[in-house]
Amino acid sequence: MPTLDANYWENRYHDHNTPWDIGYPSPPLVHYLQQHTEPADRILIPGAGHAYEAVWLHQQGYRNVFVCDWAPSAFEILEAKxxxxxxxQLLVEDFFALDLEVDLILEQTFFCAIDPGRREDYARQACKLLRPGGKLAGLLFTHPLERGGPPFGGREADYRSLFEKYFDVLQLAPAADSIKPRAGNEVFLEVQRRSQGR
Ligand SMILES: C[S@@+](CC[C@H](N)C(=O)[O-])C[C@H]1O[C@@H](n2cnc3c(N)ncnc32)[C@H](O)[C@@H]1O
Known part of the structure; x- marks a missing residue:
């Protein structure tokens, strides 16, 4: 496996080797945002890349959206659009070192991009960044983890065990409105930070 550091990702943007980039706001995420958020909400999109969802939120009048990506070129599209x-609110930083408090963290192809050995760190850091009662929501791939990556997949049951340690699991089920190439290969996750403790 390559070392998945900021250089690795920056080079992928330079080489235009970005097959994860769907080119528009992800429909399952837009549907979720329409039903579950308000324009005043503080929303973090980690590993945001070209961040089409952040552009969409901005166009809807959301002014407390934070995007994080440690590849310096990632935000060129967002800044143009x-x-x-x-x-x-453009955080060119390591997600694992972030220190802020938000109502919602939106996940799309960031969890699958990190070394699977850091999944526990991801869950712990997401919990730390959320206010009590705040939520983490988004999509996780379900192809076999053994296939390697990125993108790394995983089993729904393993995702449940991981996130249950830190959160109440509100939704974890095959995504109903995946884009065609991802249909049947992703679950929608919605978890909530407990009011007490981390
Ligand atoms: C597969 S891309 C997904 C980009 C975007 N979410 C999308 O769906 O188009 C993964 C992104 O996560 C970023 N990334 C990986 N590890 C990171 C870390 N520890 N902190 C911040 N960004 C990270 C990479 O630079 C890359 O832009």
Whole structure:
């Protein structure tokens, strides 16, 4: 497996080797946002890449959206499409070192991009970044983890065991409205930070 550091991802953007990039806001995420969020909400998109969902949220009047990606080129598209997106909310940083508090973390092809050995760190850090009662929601691939990656997959049951340690699991089921190439290969996850403890 290559070392999945910031250089690795930056090179993928430079080489235009970005097969994960669907080119528009992900329908399952847009549907979720339409039903579960308000424009005042503080929303973090980690490993955001070209961040089409952040552009969409900005266009809907959300002003407390934070995007995080440690590849410096990642936000070029976002900055072109939403030039007045606040610069202070473009976090060119390591997700695992972030320190802020949000209502919602939106997941799409970031969890699958990290070394699977860091999944526990991901769950712990997501929990730390959320206010009590805050939620993590998004999509996780379900192809066999043994196939390697990125993108790394996994079993729904293993995702449940991982996230149950830190969160109440509100939804974890095959996604109903996946884009065609991902249909049958992803679950929709919605988990909530407990009010007490981390
Ligand atoms: C597979 S891409 C997904 C991009 C975007 N979510 C999408 O769906 O188009 C994974 C992204 O996560 C970023 N990334 C990986 N590890 C990171 C870390 N520890 N902190 C911040 N960004 C990270 C990479 O730079 C890359 O842009």
């Amino acid at each position: 939403a030039p007045d997106f606040p610069k202070a």
